[in-house]
Structure formats: C-alpha cells, structure tokens
Amino acid sequence: MIPFRKETPKRRDIKTVVKRYSDHKNDLKEDFKCRCGYCSDIDIWRTTWFEIDHFVPQKYLKNIKDTDYSNLVYSCRSCNNSKRAHWPTGNESVHNQEDEGFIDPCNDEYGLQFLRGLDGKITYSTKLGKWMFYKLKLHKPQHEVIWNIEETYNLINECKEVLKEIDSPEIKDRLLTLYDKYVEYTLKLSEN
Numbered sequence: 001m002i003p004f005r006k007e008t009p010k011r012r013d014i015k016t017v018v019k020r021y022s023d024h025k026n027d028l029k030e031d032f033k034c035r036c037g038y039c040s041d042i043d044i045w046r047t048t049w050f051e052i053d054h055f056v057p058q059k060y061l062k063n064i065k066d067t068d069y070s071n072l073v074y075s076c077r078s079c080n081n082s083k084r085a086h087w088p089t090g091n092e093s094v095h096n097q098e099d100e101g102f103i104d105p106c107n108d109e110y111g112l113q114f115l116r117g118l119d120g121k122i123t124y125s126t127k128l129g130k131w132m133f134y135k136l137k138l139h140k141p142q143h144e145v146i147w148n149i150e151e152t153y154n155l156i157n158e159c160k161e162v163l164k165e166i167d168s169p170e171i172k173d174r175l176l177t178l179y180d181k182y183v184e185y186t187l188k189l190s191e192n
C-alpha cells in the first residue's frame, strides 16, 4: 500500500464576487493541480468530465453562498454525481459525525482516510473513509485506470531520457514510435 495522494490541494483565499460559481473553474483547476479533490484522478485525458462540486451541498447552505470559493471542489463527474446531496449532518458547519459525512479534500486529514494499492486501486483506512469510499464510489474502475495511465506516462518520459544513451538505431526508432503513438492516442482522449 502507498499513500492515497502525493499532496493536499490548497485553495487560495479568493474573495472575488462572481455571478456564477462556474466562474471559479479555472482558479479551482489551478489550486487542485488539475486533479479531482475526491479521487485524485488527473484531468489530462478527461478535461471536459471535470466539474465543480459544492462541498456542503447547495440545499444545506445557510450562511455560505453557492458562489463562495471556500466551499467549492474541483471534481470529476463521477465523484460529483456520486456525492450528490449526501450530507448526513444536515448542518452546513458540521461536516461529519460518528464516522459519517465528509472531510474537505483541502484538509490533510482527507488523504489519510484512504490508501492506494500498488495496482492503483483506492481503498479506505478508517471508518469515515469507508463511508466516503462508498458514497463517492471510489471503487469504480476508472480511478485505477487513470492512475496507471499517469504512472505509465511518467515512466515513458523517463525512458525517453534514457533512450538518448542507447546505441541501437532500430530499438531507438521503435521505442520513439511507440512513445509518439502513446502520446497521440492519450491526447485524443482529451479532445471533445
């Protein structure tokens, strides 16, 4: 098992008044480093599948406005749809109690509720983690797939550097072709 994520996203203290909460999407993408706050999937290949989640669901907002940056999470469609309006405390200022509810993904504690297998699968490490795991459907296969594509992508980039030292032109050509094809097709996945 390895840590669920490499770092905790941090929101800037953005107080800009906007008309629609979607006006914050670019700032969220930047602060969440292009990753879903909940599953940590990177958005490179599925950019248009990324949305904005209200951490405290809109139906429970009293003092928080639906455009308040501090309540927004950059989220993949899967996590956003799965989370829906689940909010067991029913109170905007109580995020969880008795191992039910959510932790803000920008809190270091969020990442400690889960672990990741070496195969990229997410699992839970606490009772609250288990509750969130099933509500967010973190068992869905795309999380494992996207994590592995990203790992492979990074590995190929490392290999490309090592390639420079290889003498055989034939191997070099084949590997460079493979690399270019891989990049071409992964980029096609983000074209919509």
Ligand SMILES: [Zn+2]
Pocket (backbone or CB within 6 Å): 036, 037, 038, 039, 040, 041, 075, 076, 077, 078, 079, 080
């Ligand atoms: Zn997600």
